[in-house]
Amino acid sequence: MAKRQRRGSQRITMGDVARLADVSPSTVSLYLRRPDEVSARRAELIQSAIDRLGYLPNVMAGGLASSTSRVIGVIVPTITNSFFSETLETLERHLRDAGYQLLIGNTEFDATREEELVRSILSWNPAGLVLTGFGHSRQTQRLLSQSGIPVVEMWDYGQTGLDMVVGFSHHDCGRLIAEHLLAQERLQTAFISTRFQRDVRARDRYHGFRNTIEAAGGTVVLRELSGRSHAEETGQLTNELLRDHPDTAAIACSNDMVALGVMFECQRQRLEIPADIALAGFGNLDFTTSTVPPLTTIEPPRHEIGQRTARLLLDSLTRRIDDDERRLDLGVRLIVRQSTQDNACALRDDHDRMP
Helix, strand or coil: CCCHHHHECCCCCCHHHHHHHCCCHHHHHHHHCCCCHHHHHHHHHHHHHHHHHHHCCCCCCCCCCCCCCEEEEEECCCCCHHHHHHHHHHHHHHHCCCCCEEEEECCCCCCHHHHHHHHHHHHCCCCEEEEEEECCCHHHHHHHHHHHEEEEECCCCCCCCCCCCEEEEEHHHHHHHHHHHHHHHHHEEEECCCCCCCHHHHHHHHHHHHHHHHHHCCCCEEEEECCCCHHHHHHHHHHHHHHHHHCCCCCEEECHHHHHHHHHHHHHHHCCCCCCCCCCEECCHHHHHHHCCCEEEEEEEEHHHHHHHHHHHHHHHHCCCHHCCEEEEEEEEEEECCCCCCHHHHHHCCCCCCC
Protein backbone atom coordinates (compact mmCIF):
# COMPACT_ATOMS: atom_id res chain seq x y z
CA MET A 1 0.00 0.00 0.00
CA ALA A 2 1.21 3.50 -0.77
CA LYS A 3 2.32 5.90 1.93
CA ARG A 4 -0.62 7.80 3.31
CA GLN A 5 -1.40 11.15 1.69
CA ARG A 6 1.70 11.27 -0.45
CA ARG A 7 1.94 12.55 -4.00
CA GLY A 8 5.27 11.47 -5.36
CA SER A 9 7.58 12.06 -2.37
CA GLN A 10 5.66 15.06 -0.94
CA ARG A 11 2.91 14.95 1.65
CA ILE A 12 -0.34 16.39 0.34
CA THR A 13 -1.04 19.64 2.14
CA MET A 14 -3.83 22.17 2.45
CA GLY A 15 -1.82 24.29 0.02
CA ASP A 16 -2.03 21.55 -2.62
CA VAL A 17 -5.80 21.54 -2.25
CA ALA A 18 -5.93 25.35 -2.47
CA ARG A 19 -3.85 25.42 -5.67
CA LEU A 20 -5.96 22.77 -7.38
CA ALA A 21 -9.20 24.49 -6.36
CA ASP A 22 -7.76 27.93 -7.25
CA VAL A 23 -8.62 29.39 -3.84
CA SER A 24 -6.54 30.57 -0.89
CA PRO A 25 -5.35 28.17 1.84
CA SER A 26 -7.38 30.18 4.34
CA THR A 27 -10.54 29.47 2.31
CA VAL A 28 -9.74 25.74 2.40
CA SER A 29 -9.20 25.99 6.15
CA LEU A 30 -12.51 27.79 6.59
CA TYR A 31 -14.29 25.16 4.49
CA LEU A 32 -12.88 22.36 6.65
CA ARG A 33 -13.86 24.13 9.89
CA ARG A 34 -17.10 25.90 8.96
CA PRO A 35 -18.27 24.78 5.49
CA ASP A 36 -21.50 26.79 5.69
CA GLU A 37 -19.45 30.02 5.57
CA VAL A 38 -17.95 29.18 2.15
CA SER A 39 -19.87 29.88 -1.06
CA ALA A 40 -21.45 26.87 -2.78
CA ARG A 41 -19.22 27.27 -5.87
CA ARG A 42 -15.99 27.40 -3.88
CA ALA A 43 -17.13 24.59 -1.61
CA GLU A 44 -17.69 22.40 -4.66
CA LEU A 45 -14.24 23.23 -6.05
CA ILE A 46 -12.55 22.53 -2.72
CA GLN A 47 -14.35 19.23 -2.16
CA SER A 48 -13.54 18.14 -5.70
CA ALA A 49 -9.85 18.90 -5.09
CA ILE A 50 -9.95 17.02 -1.76
CA ASP A 51 -11.47 13.97 -3.44
CA ARG A 52 -9.04 14.09 -6.36
CA LEU A 53 -5.95 14.40 -4.16
CA GLY A 54 -7.16 12.16 -1.36
CA TYR A 55 -6.37 14.91 1.13
CA LEU A 56 -7.16 14.20 4.78
CA PRO A 57 -7.05 17.03 7.34
CA ASN A 58 -4.82 16.13 10.27
CA VAL A 59 -6.78 16.84 13.46
CA MET A 60 -3.71 15.83 15.49
CA ALA A 61 -1.43 18.39 13.82
CA GLY A 62 0.96 19.88 16.34
CA GLY A 63 -0.15 17.42 19.01
CA LEU A 64 2.05 14.48 18.10
CA ALA A 65 5.75 14.13 17.56
CA SER A 66 5.33 10.94 15.54
CA SER A 67 3.43 10.38 12.32
CA THR A 68 0.91 7.97 13.87
CA SER A 69 -1.01 7.81 17.12
CA ARG A 70 -1.70 4.94 19.51
CA VAL A 71 -5.23 4.82 18.12
CA ILE A 72 -6.67 1.97 16.05
CA GLY A 73 -9.92 2.60 14.21
CA VAL A 74 -12.61 -0.06 14.09
CA ILE A 75 -15.72 0.24 11.91
CA VAL A 76 -18.63 -2.17 12.32
CA PRO A 77 -22.17 -2.23 10.83
CA THR A 78 -23.80 -2.02 14.27
CA ILE A 79 -22.78 -2.09 17.92
CA THR A 80 -26.17 -3.35 19.12
CA ASN A 81 -25.74 -6.78 17.52
CA SER A 82 -24.05 -9.18 19.94
CA PHE A 83 -22.07 -10.72 17.05
CA PHE A 84 -20.03 -7.57 16.60
CA SER A 85 -20.10 -6.40 20.23
CA GLU A 86 -18.41 -9.59 21.41
CA THR A 87 -15.77 -9.26 18.69
CA LEU A 88 -15.20 -5.62 19.68
CA GLU A 89 -14.85 -6.53 23.35
CA THR A 90 -12.17 -9.13 22.58
CA LEU A 91 -10.39 -6.82 20.12
CA GLU A 92 -10.38 -3.92 22.58
CA ARG A 93 -8.99 -6.05 25.39
CA HIS A 94 -6.06 -7.39 23.37
CA LEU A 95 -5.17 -4.01 21.85
CA ARG A 96 -5.51 -2.21 25.18
CA ASP A 97 -3.01 -4.64 26.71
CA ALA A 98 -0.60 -3.62 23.94
CA GLY A 99 -1.06 0.09 24.70
CA TYR A 100 -3.57 1.00 21.96
CA GLN A 101 -7.00 2.62 22.17
CA LEU A 102 -9.95 1.89 19.87
CA LEU A 103 -11.80 4.57 17.94
CA ILE A 104 -15.10 2.86 17.03
CA GLY A 105 -17.45 3.82 14.20
CA ASN A 106 -20.91 2.44 13.43
CA THR A 107 -22.05 2.45 9.77
CA GLU A 108 -25.61 1.14 10.18
CA PHE A 109 -24.87 -0.93 7.05
CA ASP A 110 -24.40 2.26 4.97
CA ALA A 111 -21.37 2.42 2.62
CA THR A 112 -21.56 6.22 2.45
CA ARG A 113 -21.47 6.42 6.22
CA GLU A 114 -18.47 4.09 6.22
CA GLU A 115 -16.65 6.44 3.86
CA GLU A 116 -17.32 9.37 6.20
CA LEU A 117 -16.04 7.37 9.16
CA VAL A 118 -12.89 6.31 7.30
CA ARG A 119 -12.12 9.94 6.49
CA SER A 120 -12.69 10.97 10.10
CA ILE A 121 -10.60 8.17 11.61
CA LEU A 122 -7.72 8.62 9.15
CA SER A 123 -7.51 12.29 10.15
CA TRP A 124 -6.39 11.09 13.60
CA ASN A 125 -3.33 9.36 12.09
CA PRO A 126 -4.31 5.91 13.39
CA ALA A 127 -1.78 3.12 13.70
CA GLY A 128 -4.18 0.75 11.94
CA LEU A 129 -7.77 0.30 10.81
CA VAL A 130 -10.26 -2.57 11.07
CA LEU A 131 -13.27 -2.79 8.74
CA THR A 132 -16.15 -5.25 8.53
CA GLY A 133 -16.46 -7.18 5.28
CA PHE A 134 -15.55 -6.16 1.73
CA GLY A 135 -18.40 -3.87 0.67
CA HIS A 136 -16.62 -0.50 0.51
CA SER A 137 -17.16 2.43 -1.84
CA ARG A 138 -14.49 3.20 -4.44
CA GLN A 139 -13.50 6.34 -2.58
CA THR A 140 -13.10 4.39 0.66
CA GLN A 141 -10.84 1.90 -1.11
CA ARG A 142 -8.83 4.79 -2.58
CA LEU A 143 -8.42 6.46 0.80
CA LEU A 144 -7.25 3.23 2.38
CA SER A 145 -4.84 2.40 -0.44
CA GLN A 146 -3.21 5.80 0.11
CA SER A 147 -3.12 5.55 3.88
CA GLY A 148 -0.03 3.36 4.23
CA ILE A 149 -1.37 1.84 7.47
CA PRO A 150 -2.29 -1.80 8.20
CA VAL A 151 -5.91 -2.56 7.32
CA VAL A 152 -7.80 -5.69 8.39
CA GLU A 153 -11.17 -6.66 6.94
CA MET A 154 -12.89 -8.96 9.40
CA TRP A 155 -16.05 -11.08 9.61
CA ASP A 156 -15.83 -12.26 6.02
CA TYR A 157 -13.67 -14.42 3.78
CA GLY A 158 -13.56 -15.21 0.09
CA GLN A 159 -12.19 -12.10 -1.60
CA THR A 160 -8.58 -10.95 -1.87
CA GLY A 161 -9.19 -7.93 0.33
CA LEU A 162 -7.43 -4.60 0.62
CA ASP A 163 -4.63 -5.75 2.90
CA MET A 164 -5.35 -8.44 5.53
CA VAL A 165 -8.46 -10.59 6.08
CA VAL A 166 -9.73 -12.43 9.18
CA GLY A 167 -13.09 -14.17 8.99
CA PHE A 168 -15.12 -16.99 7.51
CA SER A 169 -17.21 -17.77 4.44
CA HIS A 170 -20.86 -16.78 4.79
CA HIS A 171 -21.56 -18.74 1.62
CA ASP A 172 -20.34 -21.85 3.45
CA CYS A 173 -22.68 -21.09 6.36
CA GLY A 174 -25.66 -21.36 4.02
CA ARG A 175 -24.22 -24.48 2.44
CA LEU A 176 -23.80 -26.24 5.78
CA ILE A 177 -27.40 -25.59 6.81
CA ALA A 178 -28.64 -26.74 3.40
CA GLU A 179 -26.63 -29.96 3.52
CA HIS A 180 -27.99 -30.73 6.97
CA LEU A 181 -31.60 -30.19 5.85
CA LEU A 182 -31.05 -32.25 2.71
CA ALA A 183 -29.83 -35.09 4.93
CA GLN A 184 -33.29 -34.95 6.54
CA GLU A 185 -34.80 -35.19 2.99
CA ARG A 186 -36.31 -31.72 3.24
CA LEU A 187 -36.31 -30.43 -0.33
CA GLN A 188 -39.07 -27.80 -0.21
CA THR A 189 -37.46 -25.00 1.74
CA ALA A 190 -37.59 -21.27 2.38
CA PHE A 191 -35.12 -18.60 3.46
CA ILE A 192 -36.32 -15.66 5.57
CA SER A 193 -33.81 -12.86 5.84
CA THR A 194 -33.02 -9.34 6.85
CA ARG A 195 -32.87 -7.06 3.82
CA PHE A 196 -29.98 -7.95 1.49
CA GLN A 197 -29.42 -4.31 0.55
CA ARG A 198 -28.67 -3.69 4.21
CA ASP A 199 -26.93 -6.94 5.14
CA VAL A 200 -24.72 -8.31 2.34
CA ARG A 201 -23.46 -11.15 4.54
CA ALA A 202 -27.05 -12.44 4.89
CA ARG A 203 -27.24 -12.37 1.08
CA ASP A 204 -24.11 -14.52 0.86
CA ARG A 205 -25.58 -17.03 3.31
CA TYR A 206 -28.74 -17.18 1.21
CA HIS A 207 -26.80 -17.85 -2.00
CA GLY A 208 -24.86 -20.67 -0.33
CA PHE A 209 -28.12 -22.15 0.91
CA ARG A 210 -30.04 -21.77 -2.36
CA ASN A 211 -27.24 -23.10 -4.57
CA THR A 212 -26.89 -26.24 -2.46
CA ILE A 213 -30.63 -26.95 -2.22
CA GLU A 214 -31.26 -26.38 -5.92
CA ALA A 215 -28.25 -28.51 -6.91
CA ALA A 216 -29.95 -31.39 -5.08
CA GLY A 217 -33.25 -30.82 -6.93
CA GLY A 218 -34.98 -28.88 -4.18
CA THR A 219 -36.66 -25.48 -4.14
CA VAL A 220 -36.09 -22.31 -2.11
CA VAL A 221 -38.62 -19.53 -1.53
CA LEU A 222 -37.10 -16.23 -0.41
CA ARG A 223 -38.72 -13.70 1.90
CA GLU A 224 -36.95 -10.47 2.97
CA LEU A 225 -37.80 -8.24 5.91
CA SER A 226 -38.20 -4.56 5.17
CA GLY A 227 -35.60 -3.52 7.75
CA ARG A 228 -34.14 -4.90 10.97
CA SER A 229 -35.22 -8.19 12.54
CA HIS A 230 -38.69 -7.57 13.96
CA ALA A 231 -40.80 -10.31 15.50
CA GLU A 232 -44.13 -8.93 14.25
CA GLU A 233 -43.03 -8.55 10.63
CA THR A 234 -41.23 -11.89 10.74
CA GLY A 235 -44.45 -13.50 11.90
CA GLN A 236 -46.40 -11.88 9.06
CA LEU A 237 -43.88 -13.06 6.46
CA THR A 238 -43.95 -16.57 7.91
CA ASN A 239 -47.74 -16.63 7.85
CA GLU A 240 -47.81 -15.52 4.21
CA LEU A 241 -45.10 -18.00 3.29
CA LEU A 242 -46.90 -20.98 4.81
CA ARG A 243 -50.20 -19.87 3.29
CA ASP A 244 -48.73 -19.60 -0.21
CA HIS A 245 -46.36 -22.58 0.10
CA PRO A 246 -47.97 -25.09 2.49
CA ASP A 247 -45.55 -27.83 1.37
CA THR A 248 -42.57 -25.98 2.92
CA ALA A 249 -40.61 -28.55 4.90
CA ALA A 250 -37.86 -26.34 6.32
CA ILE A 251 -37.07 -22.70 6.89
CA ALA A 252 -33.54 -21.32 7.16
CA CYS A 253 -33.12 -17.81 8.58
CA SER A 254 -30.44 -15.18 8.13
CA ASN A 255 -29.94 -14.97 11.91
CA ASP A 256 -31.25 -16.38 15.18
CA MET A 257 -33.51 -13.38 15.90
CA VAL A 258 -35.35 -13.95 12.63
CA ALA A 259 -35.59 -17.67 13.46
CA LEU A 260 -37.12 -16.81 16.84
CA GLY A 261 -39.87 -14.82 15.13
CA VAL A 262 -40.51 -17.72 12.76
CA MET A 263 -40.70 -20.12 15.70
CA PHE A 264 -43.28 -17.94 17.45
CA GLU A 265 -45.49 -17.91 14.34
CA CYS A 266 -45.19 -21.67 13.80
CA GLN A 267 -46.20 -22.25 17.40
CA ARG A 268 -49.12 -19.85 17.01
CA GLN A 269 -50.30 -21.97 14.08
CA ARG A 270 -49.80 -25.12 16.19
CA LEU A 271 -47.16 -26.47 13.84
CA GLU A 272 -44.74 -28.91 15.43
CA ILE A 273 -41.02 -28.24 15.03
CA PRO A 274 -39.36 -30.22 13.50
CA ALA A 275 -42.10 -32.75 12.72
CA ASP A 276 -44.11 -30.34 10.54
CA ILE A 277 -41.34 -27.92 9.68
CA ALA A 278 -37.62 -27.75 10.43
CA LEU A 279 -36.05 -24.44 11.48
CA ALA A 280 -32.46 -23.16 11.53
CA GLY A 281 -30.76 -19.84 12.27
CA PHE A 282 -27.33 -18.24 12.36
CA GLY A 283 -25.29 -16.84 15.26
CA ASN A 284 -25.73 -19.25 18.19
CA LEU A 285 -27.05 -16.46 20.40
CA ASP A 286 -27.52 -17.21 24.10
CA PHE A 287 -31.25 -17.92 23.87
CA THR A 288 -30.92 -20.65 21.23
CA THR A 289 -30.42 -23.38 23.85
CA SER A 290 -33.55 -22.26 25.72
CA THR A 291 -36.11 -22.10 22.91
CA VAL A 292 -38.65 -24.91 22.65
CA PRO A 293 -37.31 -26.81 20.86
CA PRO A 294 -33.64 -25.71 21.02
CA LEU A 295 -32.56 -24.05 17.77
CA THR A 296 -30.18 -25.49 15.19
CA THR A 297 -27.76 -22.75 14.18
CA ILE A 298 -24.32 -21.78 12.92
CA GLU A 299 -21.79 -20.53 15.45
CA PRO A 300 -19.38 -17.92 14.04
CA PRO A 301 -16.00 -17.51 15.78
CA ARG A 302 -16.77 -14.00 17.07
CA HIS A 303 -14.28 -14.03 19.95
CA GLU A 304 -11.51 -15.60 17.87
CA ILE A 305 -12.04 -13.00 15.13
CA GLY A 306 -11.27 -10.25 17.67
CA GLN A 307 -8.27 -12.10 19.03
CA ARG A 308 -6.72 -12.97 15.67
CA THR A 309 -7.43 -9.51 14.22
CA ALA A 310 -5.63 -7.87 17.15
CA ARG A 311 -2.67 -10.25 16.81
CA LEU A 312 -2.39 -9.67 13.07
CA LEU A 313 -2.52 -5.89 13.48
CA LEU A 314 0.10 -5.87 16.22
CA ASP A 315 2.40 -8.16 14.24
CA SER A 316 2.04 -5.98 11.14
CA LEU A 317 3.19 -2.94 13.14
CA THR A 318 6.46 -4.61 14.12
CA ARG A 319 7.37 -6.87 11.20
CA ARG A 320 6.62 -7.77 7.60
CA ILE A 321 3.65 -10.11 7.33
CA ASP A 322 4.08 -13.00 4.89
CA ASP A 323 1.43 -13.57 2.25
CA ASP A 324 0.25 -16.83 3.84
CA GLU A 325 -0.38 -14.98 7.12
CA ARG A 326 -2.48 -12.21 5.62
CA ARG A 327 -5.68 -14.23 5.08
CA LEU A 328 -7.16 -16.26 7.92
CA ASP A 329 -10.25 -18.44 7.35
CA LEU A 330 -11.42 -19.34 10.85
CA GLY A 331 -14.37 -21.49 9.76
CA VAL A 332 -17.68 -21.99 11.60
CA ARG A 333 -19.51 -24.68 13.57
CA LEU A 334 -22.82 -26.22 12.60
CA ILE A 335 -24.70 -26.86 15.86
CA VAL A 336 -27.52 -29.35 15.36
CA ARG A 337 -30.35 -29.18 17.88
CA GLN A 338 -33.96 -30.39 18.04
CA SER A 339 -35.45 -27.71 15.77
CA THR A 340 -34.22 -29.70 12.76
CA GLN A 341 -33.74 -33.21 14.09
CA ASP A 342 -35.83 -35.06 16.68
CA ASN A 343 -32.90 -37.00 18.10
CA ALA A 344 -30.56 -34.00 18.19
CA CYS A 345 -30.48 -34.16 21.99
CA ALA A 346 -28.20 -37.15 21.51
CA LEU A 347 -25.82 -35.09 19.39
CA ARG A 348 -22.99 -32.96 20.72
CA ASP A 349 -23.21 -29.19 20.37
CA ASP A 350 -19.45 -28.88 19.86
CA HIS A 351 -19.07 -30.21 16.33
CA ASP A 352 -15.68 -29.74 14.75
CA ARG A 353 -15.26 -26.36 13.12
CA MET A 354 -15.79 -26.49 9.39
CA PRO A 355 -13.81 -24.15 7.09
